[in-house]
Amino acid sequence: MLLFREKIPGDWLPKVLGNLPAVLVDHAHLERKAATTALNLEKYRDLYGRVGELNAIAIEELQHFQLVLALLKQRGIPFGQPYPSPWITGLMRSVRNGQRHQAIDHLLCCALIEGRSCEKFQVLARALAGIDPELAGFYASLVESEGNHYAAYILMARTVDTAETERRLDFYLDLDATLMRQGSPLPILH
Numbered sequence: 001m002l003l004f005r006e007k008i009p010g011d012w013l014p015k016v017l018g019n020l021p022a023v024l025v026d027h028a029h030l031e032r033k034a035a036t037t038a039l040n041l042e043k044y045r046d047l048y049g050r051v052g053e054l055n056a057i058a059i060e061e062l063q064h065f066q067l068v069l070a071l072l073k074q075r076g077i078p079f080g081q082p083y084p085s086p087w088i089t090g091l092m093r094s095v096r097n098g099q100r101h102q103a104i105d106h107l108l109c110c111a112l113i114e115g116r117s118c119e120k121f122q123v124l125a126r127a128l129a130g131i132d133p134e135l136a137g138f139y140a141s142l143v144e145s146e147g148n149h150y151a152a153y154i155l156m157a158r159t160v161d162t163a164e165t166e167r168r169l170d171f172y173l174d175l176d177a178t179l180m181r182q183g184s185p186l187p188i189l190h
């Protein structure tokens, strides 16, 4: 189902496993941003009819945010500042202006973020199984939900304009691959 053209860089998993407290703080912000982004998508005229679905996604993301906050509390990790993600910034920088184009591009960026989260949570769940079974179970429990968000955003974009969505998806998959190869030394999920 996931269409990515570049593998997760080999140094990503060791970097994340070696910085789990910082990664959990980053993850909390990621869920917070996912909730606010779902609400922000409601500003587009083409998505007025999807407000209920977007609210449902925002509620799920807020629940994920609460779950990560509970994990932080339980592990004595203070909630702190977010790191900027070069990958997310790189994707969002290419969102075009103009109601319909902007809506499609924004939806596709969200879809790729959800899709990469889904993929990375699966990798983390497997890698953590022998090290930190509780955290492994937590990541495994989020995989389906993030995968559903990925699919929901792609379908929403196709409903706005199928041909334009396919063209832009091709562009964004190439951009994702380019940005993925650049990597990042920061202890962040994306």
Ligand SMILES: [Fe+2]
Pocket (backbone or CB within 6 Å): 031, 034, 060, 061, 064, 146
């Ligand atoms: Fe989430």
Ligand SMILES: [Fe+2]
Pocket (backbone or CB within 6 Å): 034, 061, 114, 145, 146, 149
């Ligand atoms: Fe999500």
